Amino acid sequence: MFHDFKLVDDRPVVIQVKEYLKRLMIKGALQADQKLPSTREMSGLLKVSRNTVIAAYEGLADDGFAYAIPGKGSYVAAIVDQSATDSGGTEGPASWQVDWKAKMNEYAVAAVELDMMKQGIRAQKGTISFTSIAPDEHLFDLGDVKRAFMDRMAIEGQVLLNYGYAKGYKPLMEYLMRYMENKGVDISGKDMLITSGFTEGFDMVLSALRPSGRRGAAICENPTHHTAIKNLKLHGFEITGIPLERDGIDVERLEAVLKANRFDLAYLIPSYHNPTGIVMSPAKRSAVMNVMSRYQVPVIEDGFNEELRYSGAHVSPLIATVGKGNGVIYIGSFSKVLFPGLRVGWVLGDRALIDTLESIKRARTIHTSTIDQAILYQYLLNGNFDKYVKKARTEYKRKYELTKACCEAHLPEAQLSGDGGLHLFLAFPPGVNTRQLLAACTEQGVIFTPGDKFFIAEGEGVHTLRLGFSRVTDENIERGIRIIGEQTRKFLQG
Numbered sequence: 001m002f003h004d005f006k007l008v009d010d011r012p013v014v015i016q017v018k019e020y021l022k023r024l025m026i027k028g029a030l031q032a033d034q035k036l037p038s039t040r041e042m043s044g045l046l047k048v049s050r051n052t053v054i055a056a057y058e059g060l061a062d063d064g065f066a067y068a069i070p071g072k073g074s075y076v077a078a079i080v081d082q083s084a085t086d087s088g089g090t091e092g093p094a095s096w097q098v099d100w101k102a103k104m105n106e107y108a109v110a111a112v113e114l115d116m117m118k119q120g121i122r123a124q125k126g127t128i129s130f131t132s133i134a135p136d137e138h139l140f141d142l143g144d145v146k147r148a149f150m151d152r153m154a155i156e157g158q159v160l161l162n163y164g165y166a167k168g169y170k171p172l173m174e175y176l177m178r179y180m181e182n183k184g185v186d187i188s189g190k191d192m193l194i195t196s197g198f199t200e201g202f203d204m205v206l207s208a209l210r211p212s213g214r215r216g217a218a219i220c221e222n223p224t225h226h227t228a229i230k231n232l233k234l235h236g237f238e239i240t241g242i243p244l245e246r247d248g249i250d251v252e253r254l255e256a257v258l259k260a261n262r263f264d265l266a267y268l269i270p271s272y273h274n275p276t277g278i279v280m281s282p283a284k285r286s287a288v289m290n291v292m293s294r295y296q297v298p299v300i301e302d303g304f305n306e307e308l309r310y311s312g313a314h315v316s317p318l319i320a321t322v323g324k325g326n327g328v329i330y331i332g333s334f335s336k337v338l339f340p341g342l343r344v345g346w347v348l349g350d351r352a353l354i355d356t357l358e359s360i361k362r363a364r365t366i367h368t369s370t371i372d373q374a375i376l377y378q379y380l381l382n383g384n385f386d387k388y389v390k391k392a393r394t395e396y397k398r399k400y401e402l403t404k405a406c407c408e409a410h411l412p413e414a415q416l417s418g419d420g421g422l423h424l425f426l427a428f429p430p431g432v433n434t435r436q437l438l439a440a441c442t443e444q445g446v447i448f449t450p451g452d453k454f455f456i457a458e459g460e461g462v463h464t465l466r467l468g469f470s471r472v473t474d475e476n477i478e479r480g481i482r483i484i485g486e487q488t489r490k491f492l493q494g
Contacts, residue, residue, distance in 0.1 A: 001029065002045045013048055017056040018063075020046075025065050025076055032078040036066065107234060114230040116453060123447055128480035130448040133274070133422040133468040134340055139392050141384065145339070148378035156374075164370035166362035167354075168194025168346070172377040176346050180330070183306075184320035191354035193361060196343040196368045198302065198333040199227055204360050205300060205329055205347065206235040209265055219257065220267040221249050223454035223461055225274045225302065228267050237264070241456035244273070246417070248280030251287045258295040265298050270318055272305035275454045275466040276425040277418025282315055289321045289328075296327075303332040307389050310397040310420045319348065326350035334376070336422060337389060342372045396422060396470060399477065403469040406478050410485030413492065422470040425451065427463060432491050434465040440487040446480045 005020050007013060024030045036042065039057065043050040057074045060066035068074045104112075123129050153160065167173070173192050181187055195201035210216050215236050220228065222241025232239050240261065242254045248270065268288070270280040280288070292299050301318045319328040326349070333345035347357060361367070379385065403424055407416055411426065418424040428434065434450045441447065451464025469477055 002042075005046050007048075014052050014055045014059070017046060017048060017052055018059040021056065021060060022063070022065055025060075025079060030076045032076055034076045035072075036074045036076065038073060110234055111230075114233060116226060116230075124445070126445060127442075128446045128472065128476045128483075130446070130467045130469065130472060130480060132471050133336065133466075134471060135336060135338070135392065135422070136395070136471050139388075139395060140339060141388055141391075144382065144384040144388070145375065145379060148382055148384070149375050151382070152374045152378040160370050160374050162370075164367040164373070166193075166367050167358045168192065168368065169370055169373035169377060171381075172344075172373045173346075175377060175380055176332075177348075180319075180332075180348055184316040185330070185348070186320075186323050187348075188324055189326060189351060190348055191351040193347045193354050193357045194368050194373060195331075195345045195347060195361070196365065197335055197340075197345045198304075198331055199231070200343075200365075200368075201331045201333075201345050201347045202228065202300070202302075203231055203235075204357050204364075205331070205353075206231055206237070207360060208353070208356055209298070210235050210237070211264055216264045217262060218265050218267060219254070219263045219297065220456075221269065221273065222456050223275055223451065223464070224267070224456075225269060225304070226453050228302070229454075229456065232267070239456050244276055244278055246278065248273075248278060248284040249288060251284060251291060254288065255291050258291060258297065263295075263297045265300060266292060267300045267302065268318065269302040269304050271303070271315065272308060272419065272421035274302075274304055274421075275423065275449075275451060277421050277423060279315060279419045285315070285318055285321055289318055293322075293325070293327060299328045301328050301330045303330055305336050305421045306332075307337045308393060308396060308421050310393065310400060326353075329353065337392065338376075338379075338385070342376050344368060344372050344376050399469045399472075399474070400424075402474060403467060403477055403481070406481040407467070410482045411488060413488060423466050423468040426465050426467065427451075428465075428488065429492065430463055432488060433462050435462065437465070437484070437487055437491060440490070441484055444483045444487065446483045448484070 001024075005017075007016060021030070021036075030036070036057065037045060039050050039053040042053045046053070057066060057068070061068060061074070065077055065079065066074050067077050123131075173194060177187055177192055193201070195204065215238050217240070218232050218237040219240050219242060220232075221244055223244075224241070229239065240257055240263070242257060243250050249268070270285060272279060289299070299318060303317060306317065317330060319330040322328050329347060329349040331345065331347050334342075335345070347354065397420075400418075400420065404416065404418075407414065407424060407426065413432075414426040414428050416424055416426060435452070438448060438450055449466040449468070450462075451466055452459075452461040454466070455461035467481075472480065
């Protein structure tokens with residue numbers, strides 16, 4: 001016995017010894033009331049220090065797995081094994097099997113079917129991947145993040161480790177309210193809720209606005225963010241997509257659809273639209289909000305990548321165009337600009353709405369991680385945000401221009417869109433099916449995101465794709481796009 005104990009480097013030795021002995025007790029290799037080897041003997045058997053064994057034995061006693069008899073040593077405690085109380089037959093709890101797949105409801109089944117991560121490509125090592133639009137972790141200023149953590153923990157560390165408030169960490173909320181004011185938003189009559197990223201905020205808003213007794217009706221750009229499509233469908237919304245023009249959604253088509261149908265809400269991404277990268281023009285933003293106001297359709301605005309503008313003047317978010325009006329719900333996040341590992345987002349909207357969302361949040365997750373919120377707040381307070389965004393914007397602009405130039409050189413057949421952000425969107429001639437193109441490119445060690453997943457109806461956008469460049473090296477950007485171009489010409493020639 002004890003010959004199979006092996007130490008690993010990344011965990012304290014005393015914990016490894018304690019857990020090893022605990023496993024032997026649970027499995028029955030060490031029986032109740034059996035005397036354990038002396039600490040000196042065990043240290044020799046496991047090749048660890050005697051002090052380590054002493055601490056491990058004490059830990060086992062604290063956990064109820066061992067007991068000590070003064071002057072005699074340590075013994076294995078009796079462990080209650082629920083399976084031992086079975087009738088002994090095959091029908092007892094120890095052999096109980098449930099068919100969990102058969103118990104899944106429609107929501108669960110749909111979540112699996114719509115889970116593109118599960119159904120996505122598993123890239124082999126060395127593959128050039130254009131699938132991600134996450135930030136490049138090499139740009140993260142770890143020193144400033146560590147400093148923010150230490151600063152905030154020194155101020156109120158014990159508070160941060162306890163429960164927080166469902167609405168959010170007040171200093172961060174106050175900072176973000178000023179941040180939104182600086183974007184031109186009139187915050188009178190509005191309030192804020194902190195969430196664990198954009199997706200949680202969007203899911204809660206849909207939960208609150210989903211109609212009772214009938215399917216909801218939502219309107220959005222077509223194509224649009226796949227996560228939004230997934231969540232709208234999971235909440236039972238029928239989705240109507242409005243095509244995009246070079247400067248944003250087709251307003252004439254939007255008004256015609258609104259005139260003919262009743263909608264419960266609209267979901268729009270006005271800046272660096274995912275997946276097209278289009279930025280809605282100021283004139284079109286005003287026109288869209290006038291139409292939505294006329295037909296009384298609340299708007300969920302996704303503040304996606306607003307900070308990654310590479311050229312031109314600042315464009316105010318949709319929520320800024322309504323002044324004191326309350327018809328827009330703004331969902332923001334720094335996940336694509338700063339650190340997605342800090343799961344912090346926010347919902348800005350009418351006070352009555354936020355009051356309801358606060359109760360939904362409390363019922364679901366109690367609150368967003370207070371430590372995450374506090375680190376982000378201190379990082380922002382220390383003045384690091386502008387410095388980091390300037391550095392990130394410079395690097396992403398360079399990669400954007402490189403990717404665009406490579407596409408123009410190697411993919412002249414494709415129509416490009418994307419005014420900034422972390423990706424480009426390509427539309428090919430009808431003869432190119434990007435699912436088939438992806439299969440051919442995968443064999444050559446290159447993958448990308450087919451564009452059809454961003455469209456509302458099945459069969460749409462089969463000639464499109466999204467290229468995420470944020471985490472791809474310059475060399476691989478050029479090489480990968482050249483390979484995509486070579487495979488594209490084979491399709492067009494065939």
